[in-house]
Amino acid sequence: MRASxxxxxxxxxxxxxxxxxxHRLLLRGGYLHKSGAGLYLYAPLLKRVLDKVARIVADEIASTGGLEIVMPILQEQALWEASGRWETYQASRTMLTVRDRGGMVFGLAPTAEEVVTDYAAHVVKSHKQLPVTFFQQHTKFxxxxxxxxxxxxxxEFIMMDAYSFHSSDESLDATYQAMRAAYDRAFRRxxxxxxxxxxxxxxxxxxxxxxxxxxADVGEDTILYCPESGYAANVERAIGTVPAAANWDTAPAAPIITPTPGVGTIEQVVEYLRAHGHPSIMPAHLVKTVLFVAKTAAGSHSVAACVRGDRSLNEVKLTNALSRLLAAEGPILLLRPMQADEVRDATGADPGFAGPVKGLKVSRCLADRTLEGSTRMVTGANLTDHHILGFAIAHDAGVPVIFDDLVTIVPGDACPQSGNPLQGKRxxxxxxxxxxxxKYSQAMKAEFTGADQKLHPFVMGCYGIGTSRVVAAAVEQHHDADGICWPCAIAPxxxxxxxxxxxxxxxxxxxxxxYRELAAQGxxxxxxxxxxxxxxxxKDWDLLGIPFRVVCGRGITEGLVEFKARCGAVENIPVSSAVATVVERVRAAIAG
RNA sequence: CGGACCGUAGCUCAGCUUGGCUAGAGCAUUGCGUUUGGGACGCAAGGGUCGCAGGUUCGAAUCCUGUCGGUCCGACCA
Structure with missing residues (x-):
């Protein structure tokens, strides 16, 4: 290609x-053009990068036996209703919907479980056809x-999404592991x-x-991991052991309602009590009670969730715990914090004084397991300007309390496997x-005939790689002050x-x-x-991040050209060996 | 949806406090000339309803109100 x-x-x-x-470098290099908020035009050079990423990903998924297909981006409402997800996605407003001239409603594909399950139900009839994996690389909304x-x-983004169908959990496990291995190979390449x-x-x-x-420091997810055991989990999921709280030596042995005028937050309560006879009290001695409204298809529930005062509630864990409690009502469509007036209705007190004690009117009260054996704590009294000191949730709770894992794990908590402190990164x-x-095959009646001559729902797996996000991540991981340093395998x-x-x-x-000889060599x-x-x-080529550069200039009279890797030093080499050098280095770089 | 900040040329921004002549700079673009190893220089040119609407005023990029859009933080989120 000629730069001109x-x-x-x-x-x-x-x-x-x-x-x-x-973001900065892709815009500066002209790889991206912003077309609207969250909408980008992929410029010619970026198209080449995306194609290369897609090619490598497709290659590895295909190597596990995956079959590439293309699914429609417009998906019928009825299909999503069959799986029961229409309501969920509408409630969370994740899915864009459009209406055609006849008034029919469609969703713009945020994912494709329904479409592919419907497809499999039509074309996969027998256990002899299983397992099978279909995948596509397409635009998602x-x-x-x-x-x-x-x-x-x-x-709007490009994603590889794959869906596997099985006759047994064991078969799913095998493909799941094969897919993980394929991902490892793909990311390495x-x-x-x-x-x-x-x-x-x-x-x-x-x-x-x-x-x-x-x-990456700019990553939006928090990961907790243990170098000893190899345990690694997203913070939404991470489990661990919360260290015990220090001693509160002036704590009453039995509950006492105590005035705490005007102090509603954990910090304020601690500060107030320290100034009023409890110098050693810590946030960890408080019970934090957060009130929510949870919606299911059957209706709304008021929910209280308690965690230790020095810790954050993990709303993902809370949602999962509620899903188990309310399994009969279908999925949790929405979980939101109560507003001030709702809090007053539920507790009879201003916000800041809620507790799992008498006066709490909620349909479910959950508490983190860290609190299960706790004694001599402080909790809100469900009475404005009052807390209860010397509270033990197991004995003194005024409502039935269900214990579950609700706490957000932080670095320093103990690894569930090794017991060593967990570390954190983004x-x-x-x-x-x-x-x-x-889940989907049952809801959608997607079944095959087993060896036992009976109908069974498919056991399914699904797998996604964010093709366009991979490009962004690659730049995050490979750049310097001058610009992008593409890995050779995906460089334009x-x-x-x-x-x-x-x-x-x-x-x-x-x-x-x-130039001509390089092209001839592929x-x-x-x-x-x-x-x-x-x-x-x-400046341009450094910014654009092309992995190798050959400069023909002042050395030419001595028969020399310069060879330089994007992030390496300049080497002066004979003109005669330039092509061979580039070929060798490119091949080595792509092989990884 | 809450909080903060910002909308002036394709891009980065100045001008706004204290209203006033033809709205500016750098980069980018076009032409001519000089240049040619790390984003050159000179001369000339094109490019703006100052986000939009309303108001105040003799007069608004500038002040007021509303609105739309953007960025960041939070909430939210395969």
Missing amino acids: KMNISTLREDPSEAEIAS RDEIRPRFGLMRVK LGLEAFAVEADSGAIGGSGSHEFMVA GIEVGHVFKLGT YHCVVVPTKSGDAAVEQAAETI IEAVIDDRDVKPGVKF
Whole structure:
């Protein structure tokens, strides 16, 4: 490719809207054009990168036996009603819906379990056809509340999604493991350092799942991990042991209602009590009671959730715990904190004085297991300006309390496997694997005939890789002050040949020759034939992140050209060996 | 949806406090000339309903009200 024909449009300055490296550099390099909030046009160079990512991912999924298909982006409401997810996705407003001229309602595919399950039900009739995996790479839509970070979180994005169908859990396990291995190979080939962590199954549902994370400070997910045991989990999912609280030596042995005028928050209560006879009290000696409204298809429930005062409630865990309690009513459609007037109705007190004691009017009260054996705590009294001191939830609760794991694990909590302190870091989720079980096949009556001549619902798995997010993650992981440093396997071109003296016949001829020979060797090469100063060329290719560069310039009279890897040093090499050097280095880089 | 900030040329921004002549700069673009190893220089040119609507005023980019959009934080979220 000739640079003069590539419509290169780089920016010298950072666009003001871009905060993170990938967003900034992709915009500056002209890879991306913002078309609307959370909507991007993929420019020619980015299209090449996306194609390469898609190719590698497809290659690895196909190597596990996956069959590539293309599913429609518009999905009928009826299909989503059959799985029971229409309501969930409407309640969370994740799915964009559109209406055709006849008034028929469609969702814009946020994912495709329903469509593919419907397909499998029609074409897979026998256990002899199982297992089978279908996958696609296609545009997805999410009605993101707040698109941000360029390609990282957008309304419309490209994703590989795969769905496997099985006759047994064992078969699903085998494919799940094969898929995890395929992901590992794919990310290695893509030049990304990604690792699997335990994850919550979320709105997709199912019995087990792992996320593939790329470590990055700008990542939106928090990961807890243990170097000793290898345990790693998304914070939504992470379990661990919360260290015991320090002693509160002045705590009453039995509950006493105590005035705490005007102090509603944990910090205020602690400060107040410290000043009133309890100098050693800590937030960990308080019970934090958070009130929610949970909605299911059957109606609304008021819910109280208690955690130790120094810790945060994990709403994902709370949602999962409620799902188990309210399983008969179907999925939790919505979980939201109560507003002030609702809190007054539920507790008879102003916000800040709620507790799992007499006067609490909720349909379910849950508490974190950390509190289960706790004694001599402080809790709200459900009476404005009053708390109860010397409270033991197991004995003194005024409502039935269900204990479950509700606490958000933080670095320093003990690893569930080794007992050592967990560590924390941030990550970008680039892939996800789920064991769905029979959630969709049962709901949609997608069945096959087993060897026992009876009908069985498919056991299913689903697997996703965010193709466009992978590109952003790759830039986050591979850039420097000058620009992007693409891993060779996904770079838009492998090598650029830069003649630095326009009009110098010897230089131009050498560059043209090297360029043609590289192309003949299968190297994706660019020749920068633009009539601009050398400095402009160097800056552009550094920004664009082409992995290798051959400069034909002042050394040409001695028969030398410069060879440089994007993140390496300049080497002066003979013109005669330039092509062989590039070929060798590109092949080595792609092989990883 | 709550909080903070911001909308002026393709991009980055100044001007707004204290209303006033033809609305500015750098980068980018076009032409000519000089340049040619890390985003050159000179001369010239094009490009703006100052987000939109209403109001105050003799006069509004500037003040007021509303509205739309954006960025960040929070909430939310395969």
